[in-house]
Amino acid sequence: xxxNPAVRxxxxxxxxxxxxxLSLATGNKFYIHLAQTLCYTTVxxxxxxxxxxxxxxxxxxxxxxxxxxxxxxxxxxxxxGLPLFISMPxxxxxxxxxxxxxxxxxxxTRGTYLAMATxxxxxxVEIAAQRWTDLTGGTMGIIGIPSLDFGSRKMGETYFLxxxxxxxxxxxxxxxxxxxxxxxxxLLAVKENESAARTAGFSVPVWRVVVFGMSAATAGIAxxxxxxxxxxxxxxxxxxxxxxxxxxxxxxxxxxxxYGPLLGTAIxxxxxxxxxxxxxxxxxxxxxxxxxxxxxFPEGAIGLGARLGQALTKRKSTGGKPVDAGPxxxxxxxxxxxxxxxxxxxxxxxxxxxxxxxxxVEDVTIDVMPGTIHAVIxxxxxxxxxxxxxxxxxxxxxxxxxxxxxxxxxxxxxHRRARLGLSRSFQNLQLVPSLSVIENVMLGVxxxxxxxxxFAHWMTSRAYEAEERARALALLAQFNLDAFADASPDxxxxxxxxxxxxxxxxxxxPLVMLLDEPIAGxxxxxxxxxxxxxxxxxxxxxxxxxxxxxxxxxMQLSDRxxxxxxxxxxxxxxxxxxxxxxxxxxxxxxxPADAPETASAAP
Amino acid sequence: xxxxxxxxxxxxxxxxxxxxxxxAKGLFxxxxxxxxxxxxxxxxxxxxxxxxxxxxxxxxxxxxxxxVVLLCLAVLGWGLERIALRPLDRLKARAGEYSWVLTTxxxxxxxxxxxxxxxxxxxxxxxPLFSASRQDVVRVLGVGVFVExxxxxxxxxxxxxxxxxxxxxxxxxxxxxVIAFNPDAAxxxxxxxxxxxxxxxxVAALLAGISGVLAGPIVTVQPHMGLVFTVxxxxxxxxxxxxxxxxxxxxxxxFGIAESFxxxxxxxxxxxxxxxxxxxxxxxxxxxxFGEARADVR
Numbered sequence: 086x087x088x089n090p091a092v093r094x095x096x097x098x099x100x101x102x103x104x105x106x107l108s109l110a111t112g113n114k115f116y117i118h119l120a121q122t123l124c125y126t127t128v129x130x131x132x133x134x135x136x137x138x139x140x141x142x143x144x145x146x147x148x149x150x151x152x153x154x155x156x157x158x159x160x161x162x163x164x165x166g167l168p169l170f171i172s173m174p175x176x177x178x179x180x181x182x183x184x185x186x187x188x189x190x191x192x193x194t195r196g197t198y199l200a201m202a203t204x205x206x207x208x209x210v211e212i213a214a215q216r217w218t219d220l221t222g223g224t225m226g227i228i229g230i231p232s233l234d235f236g237s238r239k240m241g242e243t244y245f246l247x248x249x250x251x252x253x254x255x256x257x258x259x260x261x262x263x264x265x266x267x268x269x270x271x272l273l274a275v276k277e278n279e280s281a282a283r284t285a286g287f288s289v290p291v292w293r294v295v296v297f298g299m300s301a302a303t304a305g306i307a308x309x310x311x312x313x314x315x316x317x318x319x320x321x322x323x324x325x326x327x328x329x330x331x332x333x334x335x336x337x338x339x340x341x342x343x344y345g346p347l348l349g350t351a352i353x354x355x356x357x358x359x360x361x362x363x364x365x366x367x368x369x370x371x372x373x374x375x376x377x378x379x380x381x382f383p384e385g386a387i388g389l390g391a392r393l394g395q396a397l398t399k400r401k402s403t404g405g406k407p408v409d410a411g412p413x414x415x416x417x418x419x420x421x422x423x424x425x426x427x428x429x430x431x432x433x434x435x436x437x438x439x440x441x442x443x444x445x446v447e448d449v450t451i452d453v454m455p456g457t458i459h460a461v462i463x464x465x466x467x468x469x470x471x472x473x474x475x476x477x478x479x480x481x482x483x484x485x486x487x488x489x490x491x492x493x494x495x496x497x498x499x500h501r502r503a504r505l506g507l508s509r510s511f512q513n514l515q516l517v518p519s520l521s522v523i524e525n526v527m528l529g530v531x532x533x534x535x536x537x538x539x540f541a542h543w544m545t546s547r548a549y550e551a552e553e554r555a556r557a558l559a560l561l562a563q564f565n566l567d568a569f570a571d572a573s574p575d576x577x578x579x580x581x582x583x584x585x586x587x588x589x590x591x592x593x594x595p596l597v598m599l600l601d602e603p604i605a606g607x608x609x610x611x612x613x614x615x616x617x618x619x620x621x622x623x624x625x626x627x628x629x630x631x632x633x634x635x636x637x638x639x640m641q642l643s644d645r646x647x648x649x650x651x652x653x654x655x656x657x658x659x660x661x662x663x664x665x666x667x668x669x670x671x672x673x674x675x676x677p678a679d680a681p682e683t684a685s686a687a688p
Numbered sequence: 689x690x691x692x693x694x695x696x697x698x699x700x701x702x703x704x705x706x707x708x709x710x711x712a713k714g715l716f717x718x719x720x721x722x723x724x725x726x727x728x729x730x731x732x733x734x735x736x737x738x739x740x741x742x743x744x745x746x747x748x749x750x751x752x753x754x755x756v757v758l759l760c761l762a763v764l765g766w767g768l769e770r771i772a773l774r775p776l777d778r779l780k781a782r783a784g785e786y787s788w789v790l791t792t793x794x795x796x797x798x799x800x801x802x803x804x805x806x807x808x809x810x811x812x813x814x815x816p817l818f819s820a821s822r823q824d825v826v827r828v829l830g831v832g833v834f835v836e837x838x839x840x841x842x843x844x845x846x847x848x849x850x851x852x853x854x855x856x857x858x859x860x861x862x863x864x865x866v867i868a869f870n871p872d873a874a875x876x877x878x879x880x881x882x883x884x885x886x887x888x889x890x891v892a893a894l895l896a897g898i899s900g901v902l903a904g905p906i907v908t909v910q911p912h913m914g915l916v917f918t919v920x921x922x923x924x925x926x927x928x929x930x931x932x933x934x935x936x937x938x939x940x941x942x943f944g945i946a947e948s949f950x951x952x953x954x955x956x957x958x959x960x961x962x963x964x965x966x967x968x969x970x971x972x973x974x975x976x977x978f979g980e981a982r983a984d985v986r
Contacts, residue, residue, distance in 0.1 A: 143786040190971040197723070198974065200789050201922045204727075205967055208919045209960055216956050325915060329797070332790060340784060368801035375794030380775045383782045518781075 090545055093261070097254060104250040108243045117242050118314075123354055124249035125310035128256045130334045130346035132303025135263065137332075138341030140296045141276035143196070146187070146203030147304045147331050149210035152323035154180035154305030155312040156214070156221055159230045162313075169233055169313060176309040177302055184301020188294040207328055214320035226319025233313040249310050256303065257347070262543055264343040267553070270528050272296065273519050280515040284477070285528045285593065286503035304331070326371075330357075333371060336378050339385025348386050422506050422596045428491070430455040430628050431476070431507070431597045436485030438471050438652075445471040447652040448485070451630075453597065458619065458629045460639040463649035464672060469632040470512070472649065473601050476630070477509040478502045489596065506596030510586045512605050516574040522585050523570040526557040529592030560588045564618065580611035584618070591622065598622065600631035604638055616642050636673075640664065648672065692831040697948045703837040703906060705944025706844025709937050710899035711921035712928070713851055714892035716936045719925070720868045721888045724788045726768060728796025729896050730917030735799055736761055736900025737909045738807050741814035744904070750817055757897050765893025768795055769886050796914060803911040814904030840902045847898050848937060854891070855933065864888055920947075923966040929976030939977065 108117060129151060136142050158176030161167045167175075187206055191199045214221045221227065233248060234241025263269060274282035275292045282289050312318050330353060338349020356374065360367045382389050429452035438446040446468040453459045463469050474480040476487055478499035486495045494502050508529070516525050533552040534542055543549045561567045564584040574582055583603065590598055603619065604612040612635075619642060623629055633639050639646060640660040648656040648663060650672040656663055663669055711729055718725040726732065736757050743753040772791035776783045816824070818839045825832040855861040863884045866874045874881050899917075907913065920943065928939030943962050951958035969977070 137784070137786075141785050143789055145789070190967070196786065197719070197725075197789075198926065198970065200727075200786060201926055202967060202970060205919050205923060205963055208915065209963055209967075212960055213957075329793065336790065365805065366801060368797040368804075372794040372797030372801065375790050375797070376772060379783070379787045379791050379794075380772075380779070383779055383784065383787065 089547060090543070090549075094544070097258060101250070101254060105247065108246050114242060117246055119354065119358075121242070121246045121249050121310070121314055123350055124246070124253040125307045125314075126331070126334065126354070127347050127350040128253055128310075129304045129307035129331055130338070130350050131256050131260050132300035133331055133335045134338070134340060134342075134346045135260065135272070136296055136300035137335060138345070139263075139269070139272040139276060140293060142293060142297060143200040144203045144297070144300065145200055145325070145328055145332075146205075146207035146210070147300070148323045148325065148327040149203075149207040150180040150184050150301040150304035151308035151311070151327060151331075152210055152214055153183050154308030155318055155323070156227075156308075157305075158309045159227050159312045159318055160220070163227060163230045169231060173233075173309045173313070176312070177305040180305020180308065181298050181302030184304075185294060185298035187301070188297030191297070192290050192294060204325075207325060211320070211324055214323055221320060224319050224321060226317055228317050230312055230316050230318065232316055233310075245310075245314065252306060252310075256306070257343075260346075261343050262540055265549070266539065266543060267527070267532055267550075270517070270520055270524050274517045274528055277519055278515050278517045280479075280511060281517055281525075281528065281589075283479075283499040284503050284509050284511075284515065285589065286500050286508075288498065288500045326368075329371060329375070333374055333378075337374065337385055339387035339389075342385070342387045345385055345387050352386060422594055427455075429453055430490060431630060432486075432488040432491075433472075433476060434486045434488065436472070436475055436487065437483045438468075438475055438480060439483045444652050446475065446482075446649075449647075449649065449652075449654050451647050451654075451657075453628060453630050454645070455628050456623065456626065457644040458623050458631065458642055460643035460646045461630070461632045461649060462634060462636065462639050462646060465634065466651075467649040468652040469634070469649055470601065471652075473509065473599055473630075473632045477507065477599050503593060503595075506594075507599065508590045508593045508595040508597075509599035510583075510590050510601055510603065512602040514579075514582050514586055516582060516586055516589075518573065518575050520574075521571050522566065522574055522577065523554065523557050523561060525574060525585055526560055526588045526592050527553050529589040530556050531594070557588075557592060560592055561585075563621075564588055580607050580614070583607065583611075583615065587615075587618065587622075591627070595627060597628045597630060600629060600633075602633055603631060604633065604635055612638060693952075695831045696833065697952055698945060699833055699837055699841070701945030701948030702941065703840050703844075703944070704947060705941040706841050706848075707899045707903050707906075707917075708920055708924045708944055709848055709940035710844055710895050710902070711917050712924040712936050712940055713848060714895035715921055715925045716930060716933065717851075717855070717864065717895075718888055718892045719930050721864050722773075722867075722885055724773060725792075726765075726795075726889070726892060726896075727789050727792045727918060728768075728799065728914065729892070729921055730914030730919070731796040731799045732761060732764060732893050732896035732914075733900040733903060733917050734803060734909070734911065734914040735764065736897040737814065737904040737907075737913070738803055738812075740901040740904050741812050741909050742807070744815045744817070754898075754901055757901050758894055761893040761897030761900075762890050765890040765896075766886055768792065768893070769889035771795070773889070774882075774885075796918075800911050800914065807911070809911065811908040811910040814909060816905045817901070836905050840906065844899070844902060847895070851891075851895065852933065860884065860887060919963070923963055926970055927966050927976050932976070935976060942977075 104120070108120065111117065129147065133144070133147060136144055154176040157179040158169075158172040161172035161175055162169055187203065191202050215223050217223070218225070232241060233245045235244045237244060271282065271287050271292060274285065274287065275289050279289045282292075311322070334349040334353035335346060336349070337352050338345030338347065356370065360370050378385065384392075431453040433449060433451040436446060436449045437444065449472060451459070451461070461469055461472060471480065475482040478494075478497060478501070482495065486493055488494065489502070489505055489507055492505070494505060494507070497505070517528070520528070527550075530553045532539055558567055558570060561570055564587070566581060566584055566588070569577055569581065574585055577585065587600075587603075600619070603615050607615065616638060619629060619631070643660055646658065646660055646663045647654060648666070648669050655668045655672060656666045658666070711733055714729050715725045739757050739760055740753050743756060744750070772795050773788055776787050776791065816836050819835040824835040826835055826838070827833075855864065863874065863879045864887075866877060866879055867881055867884055871881055874884075924939045924943045925936050927943060928935030928937065943966070946962040946965070947959055950961040954961070
C-alpha cells in the first residue's frame with residue numbers, strides 16, 4: 086500500500102502491538118473471540134480476493150476447502166491424538182492439495198464452468214460432511230477437539246488470538262507484496278489478456294492452478310483455526326452460506342485491493358452480529374447486500390473511500406514522478422541474446438496446418454537468417470496468420486517442425502517459446518487494459534532479482550523495482566512514449582498502442598521478434614514510424630520475422646521475402662527478386678487466365 | 689434386481705430426468721443468448737413448487753394453479769433480468785466479469801428467506817396434480833407404476849418439445865439464436881436485443897416454474913430445496929454441452945436414470961455418484977458429451 090518500506094513496516098508493527106495491547110487490556114471474552122474470528126476469516130477472504138480480484142476465477146466452493154482444513158485438523162488431533170502444531174499445518178496442506186486438484190481438474194474449463202464445478206464440489210463436500218457420519222459425525226459433529234490454548238485456561242484465548250493475528254499479518258504481508266510486485270502484473274495479464282501473458286512468457290494454466298491452490302489453502306487456514314477455536318464442529322458450519330459469506334466479505338471490502346479483505350471481513354462480521362438478533366431475515370440481508378454492493382458500489386468500501394478522498398482533496402499533485410530515462414540510444418534496444426553461429430536462427434521445416442480438410446498452410450519451409458528482417462507476404466487468406474500462430478506456439482501444426490537455434494520447439498507452448506527468445510506482437514493488439522503503459526512493458530522485463538531477494542528488496546528498499554522500471558521507461562523513451570508511461574493503454578491512440586506492444590515484446594529481449602501485421606489499421610505517418618522503429622531494432626541486433634500484406638512496406642524494409650498463396654510457398658528471395666517473380670505477380674494481380682499472356686508483358 | 693424393480697427405477701429416473709431437463713433448459717437458453725444464467729434457477733423452481741402446493745391445498749383447480757404459477761414466475765424472470773443483470777451492463781468495466789453469478793445468487797437468497805417467512809421452515813408435501821392420491825398406481829407390463837410419475841414424464845418432455853418449437857420455429861426463438869450468434873448483428877437486423885433478453889429470462893423462469901409444479905408432488909417442498917436442483921441442472925447442462933440443445937436433453941435423461949440406479953445400490957451416497965462422474969467427465973471433455981469440439985487453440 087505504501088511505497089515507503091519504513092512506513093509499511095511501522096504499520097505492520099503497530100497492528101501487532103495493537104492486537105497484543107488491546108487483547109491484554111480487555112477482559113471481555115466476547116471481543117477476544119470476535120477478534121480471533123476476524124483474523125482467521127480475513128485470511129480466507131484474502132485468498133478469495135486474489136483468486137477473484139486478480140485472476141478473475143470465480144469459486145463457489147471455498148466452504149469445501151474450509152471444511153477439509155477443519156475436519157483434517159480436528160480428526161488428526163482428536164482421533165489420532167497428534168499435537169496441534171502437526172495437525173493444523175496438515176489440515177491446511179489437505180485443503181491446499183484439494184484445491185490444487187480441483188484447480189487442475191478445472192484447468193480446461195473456464196469462467197462459468199469453473200463457477201459451476203466449484204459449486205458442485207462444494208455441494209458434494211457439504212453432503213459428504215453431513216452423511217459420512219463415521220468420519221465427520223454429521224450434524225452431531227465431533228466433540229472433544231483440543232483447543233489451541235497452550236495449556237492455559239486463563240490466557241488460552243488470548244494466546245489463540247495472538248497466533249491467529251500473527252498468521253493473518255503474515256498473509257497480509259504476502260498479499261501486500263503480491264499487489265505491489267511483478268506478480269500483480271502477471272496475474273492481471275492472466276485475467277485480462279491470456280495472449281499477452283503467454284507471449285510475455287507466463288504459463289496461464291500454471292498461474293491459475295497455483296493461485297487456486299493457494300486460495301484453497303487460505304480457506305483451509307481459516308477452517309483449521311475455526312476448528313480449534315471451539316472444541317466442537319459439525320457439518321452445519323460448511324454450507325454454501327459460508328462460501329457466500331466469504332464472497333460477500335471480499336466484495337464489500339473491494340475486490341482486487343490488498344486491504345479490501347480486512348475491511349470487508351470486519352463489515353461482514355459486524356453485519357453478522359447485527360443479524361444474529363434477527364435470524365429469520367439473515368438470508369434476506371445477505372442477498373440484499375450482494376445485490377446492493379455489486380450493483381451500486383462495485384469497487385467496495387475501499388473504492389468508495391478512495392472516491393470520497395479524491396473528491397475531498399481535489400487531487401493536488403499531478404503527473405507521475407520524473408524518472409531519468411537515461412540517454413536515448415539504440416543500445417537500449419539491443420538484446421542480450423545474441424544468435425550463435427552463422428546458420429539460420431529460426432527454421433520452419435515443412436510446416437502444414439489443416440482444418441478438417443482445409444489446407445490453411447501446406448508444407449512451408451522458411452529459414453530466417455540472424456540479423457535480418459524477413460517478411461512473409463501473401464494475399465488475404467494465404468495462410469499468413471495461421472503460419473505465425475504455428476511458429477509462435479498459439480496453434481499446433483498438423484505436420485512439420487519449428488526450430489529455434491537448431492532446438493526443436495514444435496511441442497513447446499507459446500510461453501516456453503517466449504522464454505527461449507521467440508516473442509511476438511499481435512495484429513489485434515494484446516495489452517492488459519488494467520495495467521498502465523509502463524506496467525505493460527514491465528510485463529516483458531525480466532526481474533532484476535531472484536524471487537527471495539525481490540521480496541527482501543520490497544521489504545527494505547525505497548527504490549523497489551527501480552531497475553525494471555528504468556529499463557521499461559528507457560524502451561518507452563525510444564518510442565517517444567515515456568510521457569505516457571503512467572497512462573492507461575486504452576487512452577492512447579491506436580498507433581501508440583501498437584508501439585507499446587512492440588516495446589513489451591522488446592523488453593523480453595527476444596532473439597527473434599515476430600510481428601503480425603504491424604501496420605494494419607495505421608495511417609501513413611504511423612506506418613513510417615513503425616518502419617523506422619523496426620529498422621532500428623534490427624540494427625540493434627534482433628532478428629525480425631514479420632507478416633504483412635502491404636507490399637510497399639515490405640519491399641522497403643525487408644532483407645528477404647517469402648510469398649505465400651493458398652497456404653503454399655510460391656516464392657522466396659530478395660525484395661527485388663520477388664517483385665520480378667511471375668508467380669507472385671500472378672498471385673497479386675490475377676492469373677494469366679484472367680488476362681491474355683501477351684498483355685501482361687512488362688514494359 | 690427384478691424386472692419390475694428395473695422398470696420402476698427406470699421410470700423414476702426418467703421422471704427426475706424430465707424435471708432436470710426442464711430446469712436445465714432454462715439455464716441453456718439464458719446461457720445461449722447472454723452467456724449468463726440464473727444461479728438461483730433451482731430457487732425459482734422452489735418458489736413455483738410452494739405456490740402450487742399452497743394453491744392445490746386450497747383446492748384450486750389445477751389449470752388455474754398452473755396459470756398463476758406461470759404468471760408469478762414470468763414476473764420473477766423479468767424482474768431478475770431487470771434488477772440483477774441489466775444494471776451490470778451499465779457498470780461496464782466497473783462490474784466484475786462474474787458479478788452476475790453473485791447477483792443472481794443474491795436474488796436466490798432473498799427468495800429462500802421469503803419462502804421461509806411465508807410458508808415456514810418445515811417440509812411440505814404437495815397434493816398430487818393428476819391423480820386422487822400420491823400413491824395411485826397403474827399397471828404397465830404387469831408392473832405397478834405411479835401415475836404421477838408417468839404424467840410428469842409425458843408433460844415434461846412435451847414442454848421440452850414446445851421449447852424446441854419456440855426456439856426453432858418462432859420469430860422470437862430465431863431472434864434468440866441470432867443474438868447468441870452475434871448481438872451487434874442482431875441489432876443491425878432490427879432485433880430488439882434488450883427485449884429479447886428479457887424474454888429469454890422469462891422463458892427460463894417459466895421452465896423452472898413448470899418443473900416446480902411438476903416436482904411438487906414428487907419431492908418434499910422446503911425452502912432450501914433449490915440448491916440441489918440448481919447444482920444438478922448445471923451438471924446436466926454441462927454434461928450435455930451448453931452449445932448443444934439436444935445434448936441437454938440427453939444429458940438430463942442419462943443423469944436422471946444414473947441417479948435413480950445409483951440410489952438403489954447405495955442409498956446413503958448414491959445421489960452423489962452421478963455428480964462426481966459429471967465432474968470427472970468435464971475434466972476429460974470440458975465441452976460436455978455432446979458439445980462441439982473446442983478449437984485447437986492451446
